[in-house]
Amino acid sequence: MIDCIFCKIVKKIIPAKILFESENSIAFPDISPTAPTHILFIPKKHIESLDKLSIDDEKIIGKLMIEISEFARSQSLEKNGYRIVNNMGKDAGQTVFHIHFHLLAGREFNWPPG
Ligand code: AMP
Ligand code: ZN
Secondary structure, eight states, X not given: OTTOHHHHHHTTSSOOOOOXXXXXEEEEEOSSOSSSEEEEEEEXXXXXXXXXXXXXXXXXXXXXXXXXXXXXXXXXXXXXXXXXXXXXXXXXXXXXXXXXXXXXXXXXXXXXXX
């Protein structure tokens, strides 16, 4: 996906502070943080959104969730808790069309979300 900003981060064409990397995925800080900890976790495979997942992506997304959980624990974020957010499509406010999960922590979050 030549015009995908997150694919360019995966390929290190666009710089980002890589906080975690595996053969499956990478994580880097959100450029516009909305919490003291705001990290984006993305699979290396270009998948447009949650809506575009297929059963072939089962392992990729399953592994990504475990990677987020392990990373959060490595930062002791499970002590106070954290929120994982995926925005899918217009009404949810998705702006980058390479599936990603926001890891948010370091403050209390409202429910229901805005
Ligand atoms: P979403 O609105 O769920 O699609 O989230 C996209 C997120 O990507 C936003 O929170 C942006 O601040 C973030 N973002 C966009 N470009 C970059 C970048 N080059 N590096 C880090 N985060 C980015
Ligand atoms: Zn992409």
